Amino acid sequence: MPDAVAFSVRAAWQQELAQAIRDPLQLGQLLDLPETWVQQHAGARELFPMMVTRHFVNLMTRGDCDDPLLRQVMPSADEYLERDGFVVDPLQEQNNEHPGILHKYKSRVLVILRGGCAINCRYCFRRHFPYAEHHFGSEQRRQLLDLVRQDTAINEVILSGGDPLLATDTQLERLLSELESVPQLRRVRIHSRLPVVLPSRLTQQLAKRLEQSRLQSILVLHANHPNEVATELAQGLELWARHGITLLNQSVLLRGVNDDVEVLSDLSEKLFAAKVLPYYLHQLDAVKGASHFAVTDAVALTIAEGLRTALPGFLVPRLVREIAGEPSKTPLELSRC
Template sequence: MPDGSAHLKTSRLPGSRTLRDAAGLVAAGLVPPEAQSGLDALSKTYAIAVTPAVQALIDLADPSDPIARQYIPDIAELTTLPSERSDPTSDAPFTPVKGVVHRYPDRALLKPLLTCPVYCRFCFRREVVGPGGGLLSEAELDAALDWFAATPQLREAILTGGDPLMLSPRRLQHILRRLSSIPHLDIIRLHSRVPVSAPERITPELAEVLAESDKALFLCVHANHEREFADDARAALKRLRRAGVALLGQSVLLRGVNDSPEALTALFRAMLAQQVKPYYLHQLDRAPGTARFEVPIEEGRAILRALRGKLTGLAWPAYVLDLPDGAGKAPLGPDFAKADGDDWVVEGPLDKKTYRQEKT
């Protein structure tokens, strides 16, 4: 796997603004002029946003650049396969009040807005997120927070969206204070792309807001390639660590981005170097127009099997598939043990030999 710094030497200089349309992508040299009309049509369905931080990471000399693949739109997104679903994780049927998704007995999602700093081309909520924002009104937010307070089986509140770190520090503080005041909640978790895609938003003020809660608070950082941990991202994560914020990492297994043992090794090591514990590796959710990113499950299992024994256990995430109809996240393995009569047969990850151990 090439060292990230080598790529950055050939990357374009970042722009000063987020690119939000095909014309901006063409002007920045990120797509050819002949692609503009098709991408203009695409933008009517799916939002576009490429921040200056992300622009700085894209290697224009590499036509298969893994950073560009994640963020630069492609006309292929307008092709929907029969296996793809507009709501692949079944948010809608499990929404008791606006902005809340309750699929698991002990935890629920709070979606205070549907804006993101960037719009990933594989996003499972790609049909609802965008610059329109989907910001909950004061009354809607109060109703959502009241629902958390009135649901005593909940132990964890998960802020997602959209990206909760796109909220102002004042509004985020209000939400975290309300959640922190609920006695039956033990954990608050936030999922965000901001530390790697818009690291300038991780201000000392924002870090202090996240550090304020007396609940167990975790920030889960979404990154899919080692190069996303550039200098500004590392500085943002350091600011969060110094504020005492516990950091987790989540990634999606993506064709052309991280679909090799070498790429995942580099990604997970880059996370750990910033004290970001790899938490989830997601199998792609089959949202409309995302087929070009899918890695078959059996291939994903083989990639992870190749890592076992070669990568510290600290770097090992749960490889999961989010099932439809609210059935939950199913672990996908890989497996190293199987029952055989009165024994377990276990494969050694280092020597690939099999060992038997009695069940009792």
């Protein structure tokens, strides 16, 4: 009974998602954090709602206000800091021609497939993004297909968000079938943090469908710290790898989370053990409310040098910055003023 099995797997991740924690006080209680400390920071959820899955919380250390996973999701009073250059729309994405569709790079088109996420990362460059205005509905799907049919330079569709894996397997399979009908398309790429916070999302049903596609499929995971690579995630990734899906990871360099050679080396090693190759290490996008996560370029370059010494070349992610309007990511060495 494959359909019944598939339904129960889908229901598992959706049910887990429904149990996500949205209240900093509840999070503080679960982790035995000092109440005064939680009270001091909880108000910043008015700037960006808090949300975190129980799986991700279970990877945190109880009683540790500096836990690197907690730091990524707990609202912070530092989010009220105003700093020059930190703006609402750092990559100038909000006034694009086709809402829900970003054609930033010549051969690739990016789709904001889902507005929500299973976790709200405090450093997110889209924390102020008006997802409601960029809903990807049937009209946007028609526009996407028109765009890729007319522009034969496009050979890859990137599913992004929010988090595209919030779409159900059935919805993703339907979109995949439509994309397969466009002759020049070669690849579909899924950018997602969802497996990190809900490993059960790596369903066998979706892996099988991607394997059967004539399009090559790539999953770009978003993990920032080795503690995020839990056993359940590694098992799900190995399953997807067995179905022929290319697995890459991108991280954001974050002060107080992973700005350390040993931490990032450990992350690369754990990812590779789960069949994932490190891809990019991003300098933080200068989004308003996240300046306390910023690492200077000088420190970032020193960390990159340390990684080159500590790891074989294939485990060293490329240190890059995204610059609005540029036709590709910019290696940090080239982006310094």
